[in-house]
Every structure is written in C-alpha cells, then in structure tokens.
Amino acid sequence: SYVLTQPPSVSVAPGKTARITCGGNNIGxxxxxxxxxxxxxxxxxxxxxxxxxxxxxxxxxxxxxxxNTATLTISRVEAGDxxxxxxxxxxxxxDHPEVFGGGTKLTVL
Amino acid sequence: QVQLQESGPGLVKPSQTLSLTCxxxxxxxxxxxxxxxxxxxxxxxxxxxxxxxxxSGSTYYNPSxxxxxxxxxxxxxxxxxxxxxxxxxxxxxxxxxAMGVGATELFxxxxxxxxxxxxxx
Numbered sequence: 001s002y003v004l005t006q007p008p009s010v011s012v013a014p015g016k017t018a019r020i021t022c023g024g025n026n027i028g029x030x031x032x033x034x035x036x037x038x039x040x041x042x043x044x045x046x047x048x049x050x051x052x053x054x055x056x057x058x059x060x061x062x063x064x065x066x067x068n069t070a071t072l073t074i075s076r077v078e079a080g081d082x083x084x085x086x087x088x089x090x091x092x093x094x095d096h097p098e099v100f101g102g103g104t105k106l107t108v109l
Numbered sequence: 110q111v112q113l114q115e116s117g118p119g120l121v122k123p124s125q126t127l128s129l130t131c132x133x134x135x136x137x138x139x140x141x142x143x144x145x146x147x148x149x150x151x152x153x154x155x156x157x158x159x160x161x162x163x164x165s166g167s168t169y170y171n172p173s174x175x176x177x178x179x180x181x182x183x184x185x186x187x188x189x190x191x192x193x194x195x196x197x198x199x200x201x202x203x204x205x206x207a208m209g210v211g212a213t214e215l216f217x218x219x220x221x222x223x224x225x226x227x228x229x230x
Contacts, residue, residue, distance in 0.1 A: 098158035
C-alpha cells in the first residue's frame, strides 16, 4: 500500500517559517490534504487539494506538492501553531485507499 | 456549519462489540455528496481510517478491519453508526466521526470531538 513519510518533529522560532514535508512515491500526482491536531483535540483541516485553505484558516498556512514531496508551509509562526500535523491522501487505485502520514510534531521554540 | 458528535460506551469488554453513534447537526446526511466516516487514533499514535457510508447506504471499509466493521446510517435521525466486533485491547483508541468530501480524493472537512473507547475486562 501507499506510504507517506513525515519527519517526526520540526522546531521553529516564533516569527519564522516552518516547513513540514510529506514524502511519497510520485505524490505530486495525488491530492494532499493537511490536518492540525492540538493536544486533546480533534484534527482540523488546514489545507486540502494540495494548496487550498478552508475558510477560517489563516493565510500563513500554505501548501505545495510536486514530485515525491508535498510541503506544508507555515509563515510567521506563532506559539498557537504548536501541534501535530498530518498529511493525507486518498489513493483510489489501492485496496487501502486512505493513507495518513505518521504525523509531525511542530515545536515553537 | 456542520457539527458532529460521537456517543456510546467508553468501556467495552474484550470479545464484545463496540458500538458508537455520530449525530450530525447543521446539515443533512440525506443531502448527498458527503462520505460519513469513522477514524480512530490509538493513544499517542497517528490516525487510522475505519470506513465510510454514503447516505444511500453504500459503504467502504478499511481492508484491515473489514471483517469486523459495520457502518450504518439512519437518515431519519441524521445519524450514522459504527459497530466493531470481537474487540481486543488493540482496539482501545479515540474514535472520531468525520464528514468526508470529494469522492475520488477524499478529505475530512469536519470532525467530531472524539470519544475514547477502552477495551478492558
């Protein structure tokens, strides 16, 4: 089945830019979605279809996807952005279509 | 704004059946176009999709759980439900219901708050 690989952790200082990667074989041919999960809370969709933002999600959150890597970029990072971030694809060609990455813990220094 | 709320027992004995219900408000399950899903998260771990149901009743399950999972829908109550049979301690997790969007490239737009289900005697 399809595998998504995320770094376990990323650290960034407030005001800087955080980049969280999601690796997969030819992931650029798929649509990638991103979720933010804070401790004790349900995941929240922050990016869908590679780079679209749901209403209410700050413009500081952006996404890109090409080749074998999708990237969630958070600009001007704030303390409130500290959370786990998960990428997700739906591989309709697979018997196991739903795939989540293992998650990345974003720490704001 | 769509809201989802899980309900059901927080403790289930091994070998028994886990049963949860998700009540949807702010939108109608019968309106179509959405894939009403269950997703779980083992303690301290990542997310695992369990399956979904369309308002018509058609279902799609995670192959690794398919033999034990049943998802059903009650459009009159605007609810959908999960049954997971023959549970073991490995089924202890937070269970989320979610609204899936986009049939061929599904993503999960709205989530319930989640409910912890512990499997223990």
